[in-house]
Amino acid sequence: MIDAKRFKDELEELLEQLYESQKDNIEATAQAFKECIEKGGVVHVFGSGHSVGLGIDIKDRIGSLVPIHIMEMSDFVTRGGVPVEEFMDHKVIFERKPGVASKLYDLYDIRPQDIFIVISNSGINGIVIDIADLAKKNGHKVIIITSMKHTLAEQPRHPSGKKLYEFGDIVIDNCGPHGDALIKTDGVAKVCSVSSICNNCIAQAMAARTVELLKEDGYEPPVLNGDKQHDEALKKEYEGRA
Numbered sequence: 001m002i003d004a005k006r007f008k009d010e011l012e013e014l015l016e017q018l019y020e021s022q023k024d025n026i027e028a029t030a031q032a033f034k035e036c037i038e039k040g041g042v043v044h045v046f047g048s049g050h051s052v053g054l055g056i057d058i059k060d061r062i063g064s065l066v067p068i069h070i071m072e073m074s075d076f077v078t079r080g081g082v083p084v085e086e087f088m089d090h091k092v093i094f095e096r097k098p099g100v101a102s103k104l105y106d107l108y109d110i111r112p113q114d115i116f117i118v119i120s121n122s123g124i125n126g127i128v129i130d131i132a133d134l135a136k137k138n139g140h141k142v143i144i145i146t147s148m149k150h151t152l153a154e155q156p157r158h159p160s161g162k163k164l165y166e167f168g169d170i171v172i173d174n175c176g177p178h179g180d181a182l183i184k185t186d187g188v189a190k191v192c193s194v195s196s197i198c199n200n201c202i203a204q205a206m207a208a209r210t211v212e213l214l215k216e217d218g219y220e221p222p223v224l225n226g227d228k229q230h231d232e233a234l235k236k237e238y239e240g241r242a
Contacts, residue, residue, distance in 0.1 A: 002183055007192055010182055018175040018198055025172045026202060029143050030209035032115055032170065036141075037067055037210070038219055039113040042241050046071040046131050047119035047145075054119050054145065054199040058207050065207055066222045066234045069242045071104060071131070079107050094127070101130030109241050115141040121180055121195045123151035123164030130158075132167035144168030145199055147176040174198035 036043060045055035045068060055070040076082040076094070080103045087094050094100070104127075116135040120128040123146040135142050144165050151163050165171045176182075176198050181190035211221040222238075224231045235242075 002185065002191065007183060010192075011194065011197065014175060014182065014194060014198070015201060018173075018201065021175060022172050022202070025170055026205050027209065028170050029117075029172065029206050030213055032141050032143065033065075033206060033210040034213040034217065034219075036113060036115045037065070037214065037222065038217065041111065041113035041115065042067045042069050042238065043115055043117060044069045044071055044108070044110065044135075045117045045119070046128065048073055048125060048127060050193075050196055051119035051121065051128075051145075051199065053196045054117070054203045057200040058203045060224070062224050062226045064224055065210065066224060067238050067242045069108065071108065073104075075107055076100070076104055080104060099126070099130065101127050101134055105131065105134050110138070110140075111241075112139060115143065117143045117145065118164065118167075119145040119199060120164050121147045121150050121174070121176065122154055123147075124154050124157045126158055129160070129162065129164050129167065132164060133160075136167055136169075141169045142167055143170045143172065145172045145174055145202060147178070147180070147195060148173040150176065150178045150180070153178045172202055174202060 033043060047054060052070065052073070055068060058064050059068045059070060073094075077084055077087050082103065116132065118128050118132045118135070123144070132142050132144065144167065146165050148165065151165060156163050174195055176195045179190065180193040180195050182192045182194045184190050211223060214221040222234050224234065
């Protein structure tokens with residue numbers, strides 16, 4: 001029987017596996033965040049499809065770090081001049097197209113001290129790989145979040161023959177299953193996709209540890225606290241970048 005308790009139990013087991021296997025990579029990412037923020041940098045977050053949820057979960061909320069910038073797929077249309085018809089063409093899925101990422105990358109105020117988080121469960125689509133590749137070529141530290149079970153089971157789609165994890169300075173495995181769905185049923189299907197939950201747990205753990213590391217360095221963490229004057233001043237500091 002599939003019920004709430006079964007989902008809870010299987011999810012708890014997965015999250016425990018995630019914590020135990022990835023805690024060193026999460027720590028390394030928090031260190032990279034800390035160094036970036038202390039230098040006045042911004043963390044650029046890019047993910048297509050559901051993966052964009054990681055950035056949304058740690059941005060513009062009380063208790064969240066301000067220098068987080070989400071690279072929006074919609075910016076191709078609203079700022080990058082890509083026709084809506086091309087962007088929405090279901091015959092040629094836009095996120096799978098190689099060679100278009102520079103149009104997005106060039107829209108933003110990206111500075112040498114900035115770092116990147118690139119998220120994709122499958123890690124095989126053109127645009128995420130190209131963003132990671134561009135960031136590395138421009139000298140930025142790149143953190144990859146992916147499902148290693150999923151990506152290793154898939155054939156690459158990128159012309160380079162590479163997958164996203166191969167471009168990471170730090171790679172965090174969200175430990176999700178191939179196909180994303182967690183729970184087996186009596187039929188052929190599995191249910192309950194978990195990548196968003198796993199990715200958001202990773203994101204919040206990274207953010208929390210970053211704040212702690214900044215405090216240990218005597219650096220006031222740029223965190224929204226609900227005080228209007230404080231929060232507006234922080235947002236002003238990163239205006240146009242985060």
